[in-house]
Amino acid sequence: MDETSRYPGFPEYAGYSDVGGGSGMDAASRGSSSQHAAVEGGGAATYDGKHRQSQPHRQPRTGVLARLHTVFEPSMNRLSMKIYGSKKAVVKERLRQRSLGVWVIHPCSKFRFYWDLCMLLLLVANLIILPVGISFFNDDFDTRWITFNCLSDTIFLVDIIVNFRTGILQTDNSEQVILEPNLIARNYLRSWFFLDLISSLPLDYLFLMFNQDVGEGIQILHAGRALRILRLAKLLSLVRLLRLSRLVRYVNQWEEVYFLNMASVFMRIFNLICMMLLIGHWSGCLQFLVPSLQGFPVNSWVSINELQDANWAEQYSWSLFKAMSHMLCIGYGRFPPQSLTDMWLTMLSMISGATCYALFLGHATNLIQSLDSSRRQYREKVKQVEEYMSYRRLPLDMRKRITEYFEHRYQGKFFDEKWILDEMSDKLREEVRNYTCRRLVTNLPLLQNADTNLLTELTDCLEFEM
Template identity: 80%
Template sequence: MRVQCVPQGVLTSNFLILYFQDFSDSFQILHAGRALRILRLAKLLSLVRLLRLSRLVRYVSQWEEVYFLNMASVFMRIFNLICMMLLIGHWSGCLQFLVPMLQGFPSNSWVAINELQEAYWLEQYSWALFKAMSHMLCIGYGRFPPQSLTDMWLTMLSMISGATCYALFLGHATNLIQSLDSSRRQYREKVKQVEEYMAYRKLPRDMRQRITEYFEHRYQGKFFDEELILGELSEKLREDVINYNCRSLVASVPFFANADSNFVSDVVTKLRYEVFQPGDIIIKEGTIGSKMYFIQEGIVDIVMANGEVATSLSDGSYFGEICLLTNARRVASVRAETYCNLFSLSVDHFNAVLDQYPLMRKTMETVAAERYSMWFKQIQSNNNKQGLTQQRIFCLRLNKIGKNPNIMQQKDDGEGNADSNTISAVVNALAAEAEQVNNISFSSDESESLKKINSDMSLNEMTQSLRMSLPRPKSGEFRALFEGNSP
């Protein structure tokens, strides 16, 4: 059929039908296009996968606990905050670009103003992220201020949420930085309090210097309430921690080398850490002993009454046990020659442990007898220039007793009472020697000194004095031996 043969009415009616059909199809396509755009919003549901970041944070926390990342934990938390800040900026930037895109990029939108409609996706994302971060950090609106109502509302929403998150970020980061080394911060606060106290009390400069140096050496820039921390642990865990902390002491002290592991554990759990400066008097002669000490690090001098140094002790040695065994007064002073890191054991804990391990008590009594012998040898050498004295006589007797193999028994000898093996032998031998004091041959000078002593003191009085000079045991049975009574 040719066109010129088509009636005009037919052409008009067909055109109108085709026109409305095409309009209907166009409307459907346009409507479908908007629907497809709206359906794109469904893709936002895929952002739910980002919630898996919480799992990552949880895994990081577990890694910190398993691998003991204590030092790096704070840095890891700060890194998590920075990542969270960037994530919020990413979401805000995507929202800043999504709304104009759904609107078809109006001419007054920030995307159209920056001519980013056909730009590469990385450039679009970079400008969107820059705009969002500018809002979050409250430094501006981006490249241009908002020109449309939609951009204005998006800008306000982004600035409010971003500023809130930024403030929370700063506060949390500040707390993390402060807790980066809380022990050092507590140490600085403690030193500041001490300085204010010294200024308030108007202490002399040299004393302030000693106090400052003590804190520096004692705490090494870190302050812990170790007793509180250990007190909150279980008994087994506390014992394991203390044994680990004292491992170097146990390794350096020969006394612990062959000792029973249970005995060593019972001792170290009752030790208390102490620090002394050079020149400090750790033990003063004539005082009643309440502690014994183990040297972890440092050198101490055993000082006689005349100021002469009898001997020196260093790492791995211990001292002060004699008076704890005998309940006597200190027979010599102990002075710190260098900075000394010591562990002290109180008399109550000392007796409580040795009551459970009699063989170890016997061993310590043997060592104490040897040390008494060495001490009186020193007195003997000092008294040679001054004539015979009571200490001279006592020194001669105790020197023989200290070398008596019946007294110096081995540690693995478990027969007999640990108290009587040493103490009774010392008392009986000394009493027997004291009765025969006149049978000893002395030089002319010593004889004159002895006569002078005998003129002032009878033999019974001398024997009683010698008994009183001996260390006095705690039990009533052995105390009677020293007082001259029958047990």
């Protein structure tokens, strides 16, 4: 049998004889099996001189369905290599998914990668645009606003369906990915389903749709009951901000998989700064939304600054300035709070700002300490050496030689090289030793033409010393 036909869709991995768990066939088996090949056209098959009807077999996926199905299978990306460790193991996972025969999206597939990217961008847009539209625009029936909300809600509802058909990565560092639809649905229902569903439903439009006074409310906007209905609809639209939980999940997944260790430290700082700006943005919108729902009392900060009839950009600018002044604890804006509502909003902004400031300081401190841990450990070791020399009252010339030794020995950085090499596999440790000792080996005429195995044994016996 042709090796390429064993792995349809993977001609580049046709040489892997053990992919799929089979042991292969010997030459005799291949020879005997070739005598039993089915006649082309689906007629009869020969077996011991007798004619028997050939058994129908399942045709592999071809055309558009085959290409579509490969998009849902694990690809050679960083996530799949992190989980499975090799291209050979990824091919085995593809064959396992095909053997199940169900349309399930693998979490390491190209489709899931680009879907998560699109959802990430849409979530950021929603978390920025929604508070502005709810707080500063009174025309809830504008065609563009309704189109944006309905389109976003539809995409997020589709995302729930996609989550029901996406495999689940095991949390115990297992290479096995759950691809059974029943297990996927059970796990999703017990975790994030209800929060995702609530944040995706257009509760404000459903409330207006089933309220009998909506038709009258559009015409008599300032009537008491209609105004209360529209205010309640605004509050219900705030439920969409629960989509922040999705944003946190997607960001954590991408930060864990697609960034290096050092980059992830900077990414945590960057995420915290973005979160502070987002909270400041929300707080600024809330500073204006609450007086707006109250009808702009005369003692509210909006009425005091005469911003009721200003354009939305000016209103947002003053609201953001007021919120950031509270969060950074540099003042109360142009005027201190004059009403009980403004006082509580000011306290809320101050508490959120102080919390973000404390988190930022903690992360920044960890970043500074982790930037160059080896140099910090070297300084600590040199400090211990200096205290030891002072305790033993060593002469100055000996102290100078000891200090120079440590400078040349560690070159300003301290590593526990023995522990690092012991944690590696034998093969990887051998490659590291050969690379670090290559100059020493190539500079010795006696070893320039030596056998590779001999050089490997020699490098294993070497120890670094000055």
